[in-house]
Amino acid sequence: MSSYGSRSAAEVVVHPDKGSLAAAVAARLVVRVLDAQVRRGRASVVLTGGTVGTQVLRDVASSPASRAVDWSRVDLWWGDERFVTADDGDRNAVQAREAVLDALARQGLREEAVHVMPASDGPDGDDPDAAAARYAAELATAAREEGVGGAVPVFDVLMLGVGPDGHVASLFPGHPSLEQGQEVGHEVIAVRDSPKPPPTRLSLTLPVIASAEEVWLVVGGADKAEAVAEALAGPGRLPASLVSGTQRTLWLLDREAASRL
Numbered sequence: 104m105s106s107y108g109s110r111s112a113a114e115v116v117v118h119p120d121k122g123s124l125a126a127a128v129a130a131r132l133v134v135r136v137l138d139a140q141v142r143r144g145r146a147s148v149v150l151t152g153g154t155v156g157t158q159v160l161r162d163v164a165s166s167p168a169s170r171a172v173d174w175s176r177v178d179l180w181w182g183d184e185r186f187v188t189a190d191d192g193d194r195n196a197v198q199a200r201e202a203v204l205d206a207l208a209r210q211g212l213r214e215e216a217v218h219v220m221p222a223s224d225g226p227d228g229d230d231p232d233a234a235a236a237r238y239a240a241e242l243a244t245a246a247r248e249e250g251v252g253g254a255v256p257v258f259d260v261l262m263l264g265v266g267p268d269g270h271v272a273s274l275f276p277g278h279p280s281l282e283q284g285q286e287v288g289h290e291v292i293a294v295r296d297s298p299k300p301p302p303t304r305l306s307l308t309l310p311v312i313a314s315a316e317e318v319w320l321v322v323g324g325a326d327k328a329e330a331v332a333e334a335l336a337g338p339g340r341l342p343a344s345l346v347s348g349t350q351r352t353l354w355l356l357d358r359e360a361a362s363r364l
């Protein structure tokens with residue numbers, strides 16, 4: 104299995120239940136963003152969908168500590184998106200907007216710093232490959248503006264949910280798109296015939312995920328326990344087993360998700 108530069112070893116933190124997991128991740132996220140702003144003047148976060156990921160955003164929005172963040176110096180990106188119309192409630196971005204983005208906009212978050220993945224009624228219409236290329240170009244522009252010299256900007260933290268099948272972002276185990284999703288040189292891919300509906304999706308690739316300073320896998324629920332145990336046993340067939348951050352790889356679990364460890 105290919106690796107993508109420096110990898111950090113997995114660290115596991117177990118919380119009592121989904122509610123405390125989401126609250127603790129939200130607190131950790133606020134502090135991480137504050138630290139990044141002190142260190143480099145700004146922060147970039149890659150968001151995930153899913154129930155826990157969305158609850159984290161709600162908890163950020165309602166956290167008094169989030170008012171300590173200068174949201175005008177934060178960029179938000181997405182790890183994957185369902186390729187449906189812009190107003191479809193299935194979109195991670197729509198769920199995030201309801202959960203947090205409007206509240207953070209009132210605290211200074213700039214609309215142009217909210218980098219949603221294109222929708223199927225966007226500028227490229229119903230062409231997911233063109234939409235993937237468009238998002239890759241947006242990442243490259245941000246990287247150029249930061250002067251980091253790569254294809255994507257610095258991600259201070261990239262959050263991922265994990266499916267019961269061990270998928271992360273829209274990278275599914277055994278799916279044909281996974282090959283392209285592992286290749287250096289593709290930053291964003293279109294995924295067709297996804298085993299989980301809706302069938303068409305956009306996803307960051309594994310090398311891009313691995314470029315993040317910190318990768319946090321945020322996982323709650325007993326239905327994830329097998330996948331969590333298999334992924335933490337070492338790199339293998341599950342996409343969740345192949346992700347890591349350059350500085351830190353954190354598995355943030357509730358007790359149920361950790362029950363097979």
Ligand SMILES: O=C(O)[C@H](O)[C@@H](O)[C@H](O)[C@H](O)COP(=O)(O)O
Binds near residue numbers: 185265272273
């Ligand atoms: O695009 C999707 O279908 C979901 O976003 C999915 O990838 C989700 O992140 C995980 O399945 C974890 O979801 P839960 O947090 O709801 O368990």
